[in-house]
Amino acid sequence: xxxxxxxxxxxxxxxxxxxxxxxxxxxxxxxxxxxxxxxxxxxxxxxxxxxxxxxxxxxxxxxxxxxxxxxxxxxxxxxxxxxxxxxxxxxxxxxxxxxxxxxxxxxxxxxxxxxxxxxxxxxxxxxxxxxxxxxxxxxxxxxxxxxxxxxxxxxxxxxxxxxxxxxxxxxxxxxxxxxxxxxxxxxxxxxxxxxxxxxxxxxxxxxxxxxxx
Numbered sequence: 044x045x046x047x048x049x050x051x052x053x054x055x056x057x058x059x060x061x062x063x064x065x066x067x068x069x070x071x072x073x074x075x076x077x078x079x080x081x082x083x084x085x086x087x088x089x090x091x092x093x094x095x096x097x098x099x100x101x102x103x104x105x106x107x108x109x110x111x112x113x114x115x116x117x118x119x120x121x122x123x124x125x126x127x128x129x130x131x132x133x134x135x136x137x138x139x140x141x142x143x144x145x146x147x148x149x150x151x152x153x154x155x156x157x158x159x160x161x162x163x164x165x166x167x168x169x170x171x172x173x174x175x176x177x178x179x180x181x182x183x184x185x186x187x188x189x190x191x192x193x194x195x196x197x198x199x200x201x202x203x204x205x206x207x208x209x210x211x212x213x214x215x216x217x218x219x220x221x222x223x224x225x226x227x228x229x230x231x232x233x234x235x236x237x238x239x240x241x242x243x244x245x246x247x248x249x250x251x252x253x254x255x256x
């Protein structure tokens with residue numbers, strides 16, 4: 044059984060920040076086809092700010108405070124649409140962790156699901172509309188289903204990543220219904236949604252951070 048502490052969360056945010064720095068150019072390239080070509084920059088700015096802010100918290104900090112601090116820092120750093128989406132996700136994750144000094148497998152699955160639901164609720168998007176929800180929603184469903192089948196956290200996050208990757212890949216065949224890319228109509232076909240691609244980066248970091256014991 045996994046025991047997730049403040050230190051684990053700080054390390055997770057650092058991992059995501061490093062991954063966004065690595066993936067920034069690829070995400071900007073994807074966004075250049077159907078958006079402003081700045082999605083990678085926004086995601087790097089947001090998660091680097093979040094990682095820095097949580098790294099400065101005391102190790103005895105409340106887990107909810109960790110997520111809320113990350114949310115505030117992300118929102119302050121990113122004015123683009125992804126700012127409010129990820130800030131809401133992080134705050135929902137924090138609410139899910141409320142009152143807990145550490146998180147076990149069940150808790151982390153619920154945190155992950157709350158994170159995904161926050162993005163969907165704030166963006167008011169459904170699966171099939173060529174947004175990051177196409178990766179996050181199936182990932183959260185797969186994560187929960189794996190837990191219900193008795194999988195440990197590592198197995199749940201592996202299932203989440205597989206579902207998220209499939210969801211992101213599926214956005215290539217979608218016409219966008221939301222955001223700037225919705226103006227492109229058929230011209231967006233054949234291109235992966237950059238938000239779905241960055242969602243896979245985040246989910247991959249969750250999976251890599253909590254490997255099989």
